[in-house]
Amino acid sequence: MASESFIIKTPCSSANIGPGFDVIGLALSMYLELHVTIDRSKEGNSSAPLNCRVTYEGQGEESGDISLDPEVNLITRVALYVLRCHDQRSFPAETRVHIKNPIPLGRGLGSSGAAVVAGVLLGKECGGLHHLTPERLFDYCLMIERHPDNVGAALFGGFVGTYLKPLTPEDVARTEIPLSEVLPAPQGGLDTGVKPPAPPLGIGHHIKFPWAPEIKAVAIIPEFEVPTAKAREVLPAQYPRTDVTFNLQRIALLPVALGQSPPDPELIYLAMQDKLHQPYRQTLIPGLTQIVESMTPATQPGLLGVCLSGAGPTILALATSNFDEIAERIMAVFKEQGIVCNWKVLEPAEGTQVVRAAT
Ligand SMILES: Nc1ncnc2c1ncn2[C@@H]1O[C@H](COP(=O)(O)OP(=O)(O)O)[C@@H](O)[C@H]1O
Numbered sequence: 001m002a003s004e005s006f007i008i009k010t011p012c013s014s015a016n017i018g019p020g021f022d023v024i025g026l027a028l029s030m031y032l033e034l035h036v037t038i039d040r041s042k043e044g045n046s047s048a049p050l051n052c053r054v055t056y057e058g059q060g061e062e063s064g065d066i067s068l069d070p071e072v073n074l075i076t077r078v079a080l081y082v083l084r085c086h087d088q089r090s091f092p093a094e095t096r097v098h099i100k101n102p103i104p105l106g107r108g109l110g111s112s113g114a115a116v117v118a119g120v121l122l123g124k125e126c127g128g129l130h131h132l133t134p135e136r137l138f139d140y141c142l143m144i145e146r147h148p149d150n151v152g153a154a155l156f157g158g159f160v161g162t163y164l165k166p167l168t169p170e171d172v173a174r175t176e177i178p179l180s181e182v183l184p185a186p187q188g189g190l191d192t193g194v195k196p197p198a199p200p201l202g203i204g205h206h207i208k209f210p211w212a213p214e215i216k217a218v219a220i221i222p223e224f225e226v227p228t229a230k231a232r233e234v235l236p237a238q239y240p241r242t243d244v245t246f247n248l249q250r251i252a253l254l255p256v257a258l259g260q261s262p263p264d265p266e267l268i269y270l271a272m273q274d275k276l277h278q279p280y281r282q283t284l285i286p287g288l289t290q291i292v293e294s295m296t297p298a299t300q301p302g303l304l305g306v307c308l309s310g311a312g313p314t315i316l317a318l319a320t321s322n323f324d325e326i327a328e329r330i331m332a333v334f335k336e337q338g339i340v341c342n343w344k345v346l347e348p349a350e351g352t353q354v355v356r357a358a359t
């Protein structure tokens with residue numbers, strides 16, 4: 001075949017859903033798309049770096065935040081990691097990747113998780129690596145995005161619980177390899193020939209939870225970024241036992257509460273509380289504590305519960321009705337802090353799909 005085309009479609013995600021820090025993820029209906037064409041007639045005479053031309057439209061396009069260099073762009077860099085683990089040093093000649101990205105960057109809606117998942121799929125498809133199962137692809141994602149919740153949701157879709165298998169000491173050492181060795185710094189198109197460390201087998205696992213069809217996700221998205229790495233730095237290394245017990249009690253409720261139809265607002269509100277990450281992230285997200293503490297199903301008809309989405313600053317309100325009133329009320333609190341937002345109603349989404357044009 002001289003040329004082939006396909007689309008990789010990956011959902012955004014909201015991780016944690018209150019108490020499920022680094023465990024729970026929800027795939028939502030806003031999608032990163034890669035429109036990929038491989039023109040094999042250019043084999044041996046492509047002038048593109050690493051045989052790959054990247055174009056981009058969407059979030060961060062105007063500010064030029066997203067690099068078009070295939071060694072720098074997160075998606076193509078991850079694809080190169082997968083290819084190089086399989087002794088393929090570059091993309092097949094000539095690969096064009098057009099990225100359409102509506103997922104806001106650095107807002108807690110899993111833009112980097114979606115980019116990593118899409119990148120791993122891009123590596124698989126470009127390399128013809130058909131033996132890589134979704135479970136194995138999850139291992140590759142975890143070598144890069146080292147918490148499983150948002151990549152698990154973006155890859156498998158729906159409302160998921162994710163967990164890591166106990167590994168042998170040798171395999172643990174491999175998962176702790178610095179990210180700089182997994183995704184080495186750009187070499188300016190030079191191939192050092194160093195094979196990156198492949199992931200140990202079976203690092204990550206997931207389980208799908210039911211989701212009541214009445215429940216929608218209202219995302220209130222502030223117009224400022226909080227890089228996930230920075231939002232993890234503010235978390236303590238140790239927690240009081242009472243706070244851990246508080247979260248354990250709620251996480252035991254959460255998957256059951258969100259699967260029951262009709263939903264029980266009091267139960268869901270209780271099940272979405274957290275003491276392990278949200279209180280500490282207030283320092284980066286003015287208004288967060290006030291929003292989480294002031295909104296209840298009793299004061300706000302239609303509301304089920306409210307939490308920080310991922311590492312923030314987006315707020316996720318789960319609700320069955322009155323979406324605009326709920327969003328307006330949350331935006332009013334942010335406005336008092338001088339923060340402007342937009343908002344969207346999202347629904348649970350399927351996981352990553354690869355769609356090929358009919359031949
Ligand atoms: N579609 C994309 N293409 C390339 N890089 C991306 C893409 N989406 C996200 N990224 C990278 O991920 C960063 C945001 O990641 P992160 O701080 O984890 O926030 P988020 O909560 O949005 O995942 C962006 O600044 C960018 O470097």
Ligand SMILES: N[C@@H](CCOP(=O)(O)O)C(=O)O
Pocket residue numbers: 013015016021022023107108109110111112113147149150228231232277309310311312
């Ligand atoms: N569990 C992680 C989730 C980060 O999600 P993101 O969408 O903000 O990247 C955390 O809370 O740090």
